[in-house]
Structure formats: C-alpha cells, structure tokens
Amino acid sequence: MTRSIRPIPLVALVLLGATAFNKAVNVDWATVAKIREEGLQHSQVMEYEAYIADVLGARLTMSNDMQRAQSWVQAEMKRIGLVNVAAEPYMDYGVTWDNEYVSLHLVAPDYQPMVGYPIAHTNSTNGKQIADAVIVDLQTHRDVEALRGTLRGKAVLVTPPPVIDLGPLTNGVPRYTQDQLEALERVTIVPARPVPARAIRNPDLLTAAEKITFYAAEGVAVVLQSESGWLGAVRGFSRPGSREDGWSRAGMLASPAIVAVTPEHYNRMYRILKRGLGVQVEVEVRNRIGAQVQKAVNLVGEIPGTDPRGEVVMLGAHLDTWHASPNASDNTSGVAVALEAMRILRAIGVRPKRTIRIGLWSGEEQGLYGSRAYVRAHFGDPRTGGAGVKPAYEKLSAYFNQDYGAGQYRGIYLQGNEQARAHLAAWMEPFRDLGMTAVSNQSVGSTDHIAFDEVGLPGFQFLQDRTPGTGGHTNLDFFDMIQAEDLMKNATIMASYVYHAAMSDERIPRKAPPRP
Numbered sequence: 001m002t003r004s005i006r007p008i009p010l011v012a013l014v015l016l017g018a019t020a021f022n023k024a025v026n027v028d029w030a031t032v033a034k035i036r037e038e039g040l041q042h043s044q045v046m047e048y049e050a051y052i053a054d055v056l057g058a059r060l061t062m063s064n065d066m067q068r069a070q071s072w073v074q075a076e077m078k079r080i081g082l083v084n085v086a087a088e089p090y091m092d093y094g095v096t097w098d099n100e101y102v103s104l105h106l107v108a109p110d111y112q113p114m115v116g117y118p119i120a121h122t123n124s125t126n127g128k129q130i131a132d133a134v135i136v137d138l139q140t141h142r143d144v145e146a147l148r149g150t151l152r153g154k155a156v157l158v159t160p161p162p163v164i165d166l167g168p169l170t171n172g173v174p175r176y177t178q179d180q181l182e183a184l185e186r187v188t189i190v191p192a193r194p195v196p197a198r199a200i201r202n203p204d205l206l207t208a209a210e211k212i213t214f215y216a217a218e219g220v221a222v223v224l225q226s227e228s229g230w231l232g233a234v235r236g237f238s239r240p241g242s243r244e245d246g247w248s249r250a251g252m253l254a255s256p257a258i259v260a261v262t263p264e265h266y267n268r269m270y271r272i273l274k275r276g277l278g279v280q281v282e283v284e285v286r287n288r289i290g291a292q293v294q295k296a297v298n299l300v301g302e303i304p305g306t307d308p309r310g311e312v313v314m315l316g317a318h319l320d321t322w323h324a325s326p327n328a329s330d331n332t333s334g335v336a337v338a339l340e341a342m343r344i345l346r347a348i349g350v351r352p353k354r355t356i357r358i359g360l361w362s363g364e365e366q367g368l369y370g371s372r373a374y375v376r377a378h379f380g381d382p383r384t385g386g387a388g389v390k391p392a393y394e395k396l397s398a399y400f401n402q403d404y405g406a407g408q409y410r411g412i413y414l415q416g417n418e419q420a421r422a423h424l425a426a427w428m429e430p431f432r433d434l435g436m437t438a439v440s441n442q443s444v445g446s447t448d449h450i451a452f453d454e455v456g457l458p459g460f461q462f463l464q465d466r467t468p469g470t471g472g473h474t475n476l477d478f479f480d481m482i483q484a485e486d487l488m489k490n491a492t493i494m495a496s497y498v499y500h501a502a503m504s505d506e507r508i509p510r511k512a513p514p515r516p
C-alpha cells in the first residue's frame with residue numbers, strides 16, 4: 001500500500017534547506033490543543049443541531065419558517081460574541097410559502113392514513129375533499145384533448161408507480177475505507193467531454209408546467225405523485241415553473257394542490273386502480289401564501305481581525321432547506337458545524353489577524369442564489385471584466401463550506417487548486433488521529449463553495465463520509481440520523497482550518513482568475 005502525497009514535515013524542510021517554499025505553512029499546535037479541547041470536550045454542536053432541526057424545523061427559502069430560523073440564528077451569533085451580525089438582503093425573491101396542514105387518507109376500498117407532503121409553491125385544496133382517484137397518463141397535446149373535461153373533482157395519480165430500492169434501509173453508517181480514500185487522492189485525468197448537441201424537444205410533449213396548468217384548468221381536487229424510490233420517503237421539491245414565475249403569489253394560487261405521496265402508499269392506490277376497482281381519497285391541504293414580494297437574505301457575522309490589511313477568511317453553509325423535514329443533515333448539520341466553529345474560536349479567545357466571517361446562505365436549494373449574490377456584491381466577478389472585481393476580491397483568503405451531509409470529515413478537495421495543497425495538507429496534520437487524512441485533487445460541485453470557486457476565489461468543500469440513511473431533500477432527514485461525534489470532529493477541524501487560514505503569513509494561493 002503506497003502512502004499518497006503527504007505534507008513535508010517542517011523538520012525535513014529545514015534539513016533540505018528548502019526554506020524558499022511553503023515557509024508560511026505553520027501549524028500552531030498550542031492553539032490546536034485549545035481548539036480540540038473546546039470542540040471535543042465542551043462541544044455545543046449537537047445543541048445547535050437539535051435546536052435548529054427540532055424546534056425550528058424545515059426552512060424553505062422565503063417562508064415564515066425560514067424567517068423565524070434566521071431570527072434565531074442571528075440572535076445566537078450575537079450571543080456567542082460575533083460582531084457585524086447582519087441579515088443582508090440580496091434579491092426580490094418572491095412571496096412566502098408555508099405548509100400549515102396536510103391530511104391524506106385512503107377511504108375506499110379500505111381505510112388507511114397515507115403519508116404525503118405538498119410540493120412547494122402550490123395552492124391549497126378547496127377545503128376537505130373526498131375524491132375519486134384516477135390514473136392519468138398525460139404526455140402529449142393529443143392526451144389533453146382526450147382527457148379534457150374528465151378530471152373535475154378527481155384525485156389524479158400522475159406519475160408511474162415508483163420502484164422501491166430497499167438498499168438505503170440496510171446500509172448502516174457508511175464510512176470511507178482507507179483504499180477508497182487513497183483512490184480519491186490519486187491523480188485522475190478526466191478527458192474533456194465533447195459538448196453534446198442541444199437536444200431538440202419534441203414539440204408534441206407537454207412540459208411539466210403545461211401539465212400543471214391543464215390539471216388546474218380541469219379543476220382537479222388534488223394532484224398526487226410519487227417520485228421517490230425509497231420506502232417511506234417523499235422528496236420535497238417545488239412546483240415546476242415556480243422559479244420562472246418568480247415565486248409569485250399569482251403563480252402559486254393558479255396551481256392545483258399537488259401532494260407527493262410515499263411510494264408504498266401511492267403504489268397501493270395504483271395497483272387497486274389497475275384492477276379496475278375504485279379508489280377514494282380524503283385530502284385537505286392548507287398552504288399559507290404571502291401577499292408581498294420580499295427580499296431574500298443571507299446571514300453574516302464576524303470575529304474581527306487585527307491586521308490593518310483588512311483581509312478575511314470565510315466559512316459557511318446553507319441555512320435554507322427543502323420543506324418536507326427539518327433536513328437535519330442537509331444542511332442543518334453544516335450550519336451547526338459552522339456556528340460551533342465560530343463558538344469554539346470565541347470561547348478560546350482567538351485574536352485572528354484576518355477577520356473570520358461566517359456566511360449562512362439562503363436560496364441554495366433553488367440554485368446557489370444567496371452565495372452567488374453575496375460573492376458578486378462583495379468580491380465581484382472577473383468574468384464581467386476588470387470593473388467587475390471589487391477591492392475585497394484581493395482580501396479574501398479562502399472560503400470553507402460544509403454541505404455533503406452530516407458525515408465526518410475524512411479530507412478536503414483541492415478543487416483543482418494544486419497550489420493550495422501545502423496549506424490544506426499541513427493544517428490536516430493535527431487531525432489524522434480523527435480520521436482526517438485525504439487531500440483529493442478532485443473538483444466537486446453542487447453547493448456554495450462553487451459561488452467562490454467560479455470567480456477564482458479559493459472555495460473549498462470537505463471530503464465527508466457519506467450521510468447515513470436516505471439523506472437530504474426528503475421527509476426523513478431528522479436529528480436521529482446524525483452522529484454526534486462526526487459533527488464534533490467536523491466543527492473542531494473547521495475551526496482549526498479557518499484559524500490557520502486567518503493567521504497564515506500569506507493568503508491561500510489561488511487559481512488563475514476566470515477570463516471575461
């Protein structure tokens with residue numbers, strides 16, 4: 001077994017006389033000891049996790065739920081002693097949407113309560129409805145003509161019955177093996193993929209938004225669907241077309257009530273209907289839809305730096321979630337870790353050279369709206385030409401993000417920034433005993449570090465053990481899935497990384513900025 005690239009110990013550097021490179025990459029072992037003591041012996045991370053997941057709950061961007069959570073988190077940031085705590089508005093987002101009530105039952109040919117969650121940005125039912133269920137296979141404009149006038153007052157089952165994967169129930173708590181971690185450290189050259197020709201949409205097929213418009217025009221009682229392949233799970237997403245209509249009140253009110261049903265309950269109705277027997281459901285959905293378009297906000301707070309150059313190190317996670325569960329892993333866990341990292345640093349009384357700033361984003365689940373708006377407003381974007389870059393662009397050393405579930409850190413992704421290897425590897429040294437060993441050259445995506453990386457600012461995501469269970473975006477992402485030790489380790493490691501980045505003589509090296 002070959003040991004992959006490791007940081008060169010400082011002793012070896014001195015012996016080699018190689019003082020010219022990496023001399024700035026120090027490990028402050030005394031402070032690491034304090035961080036470890038605070039983070040591993042006096043941890044508050046599970047209290048953050050529990051309060052946010054249990055008491056505050058789901059936090060859909062631009063919802064009353066999210067606004068309540070943002071107020072609590074701001075107060076907590078002040079309580080731990082952060083300064084310049086603020087909610088920064090970044091865009092006219094849309095109106096609020098909150099689910100207040102949902103009740104769904106099979107009432108014939110047998111009684112059974114059913115588990116279902118409304119799709120976000122849809123309307124309520126017209127009070128309590130008892131509706132005959134029908135399977136609808138709506139694909140083309142011809143189907144519209146055949147179905148027109150037949151669906152009034154019906155509960156329409158609009159998706160094919162999902163195939164259920166029993167795997168996630170039996171996987172336990174998956175951990176990376178040493179071999180898997182080393183595979184992630186090996187250089188992989190991914191050949192550039194040819195750009196696929198743009199797909200030409202069959203104009204005869206209806207879009208998802210067109211189908212919804214048809215169901216609304218028909219006056220269905222409710223649209224039922226099931227797209228999750230996991231037993232007991234629904235995915236909590238939003239109505240197709242809601243982004244395009246700017247999360248508008250009119251768009252939400254024009255939608256029928258749409259409920260995602262857990263696959264085993266959906267499939268039971270589907271099988272009975274396929275026998276040619278009748279199915280009746282009782283359903284009531286109440287969604288609260290706001291009256292005014294409001295601005296979405298990101299939360300920030302700081303431990304101020306002492307250095308007159310005014311440089312900054314950032315850490316963060318997205319506070320927003322989908323709405324069908326508290327999303328204890330995605331991304332309550334990232335928020336708990338980032339808050340706890342700040343608490344640890346305050347508790348041990350660090351006086352960092354660079355300002356340490358936490359960013360808790362919103363709009364991530366809809367497409368990184370919050371972090372991208374923040375980066376553009378504060379740092380700028382070289383792709384929009386020289387004038388697009390702000391003075392603060394040169395003052396940010398790095399941004400560290402957590403958003404790959406609640407699994408423990410096993411390493412960090414370089415994000416294609418080979419020059420940052422020396423720093424990121426050296427700062428990992430004090431945590432090898434916690435299982436933090438891998439520096440992967442891979443670039444990873446899908447979350448808020450991309451908002452920094454895409455404009456040429458060092459944005460990093462930790463390499464995490466995969467989240468236990470069914471993960472985020474479902475109705476099943478609860479506190480019970482979270483491993484306390486994992487989050488304690490993560491917050492300790494996060495605190496140490498941002499501390500070292502704040503104290504390092506030089507900024508973390510950057511990739512070449514993207515060209516306009």
Ligand SMILES: [Zn+2]
Pocket residue numbers: 318330331403447472
């Ligand atoms: Zn996430």
